[in-house]
Amino acid sequence: MTMSLGPYASFIVASYALVALVVLGLIAWIAADQRRQQNALRDLEARGVTRRSAAKAGDT
Numbered sequence: 780m781t782m783s784l785g786p787y788a789s790f791i792v793a794s795y796a797l798v799a800l801v802v803l804g805l806i807a808w809i810a811a812d813q814r815r816q817q818n819a820l821r822d823l824e825a826r827g828v829t830r831r832s833a834a835k836a837g838d839t
Contacts, residue, residue, distance in 0.1 A: 784791050
């Protein structure tokens, strides 16, 4: 099953490639930010800073 993209084939392929790169870049950015946030949270918890919601959950 071959699809003919006509004279706009290079534009279509380039557009899909660019979108794929942007999506992969966003995924990598989100994964890196998640690691940074987890490290920051671990650092705060190691210094004794607790979450306010943790105190409410422990009271009941």
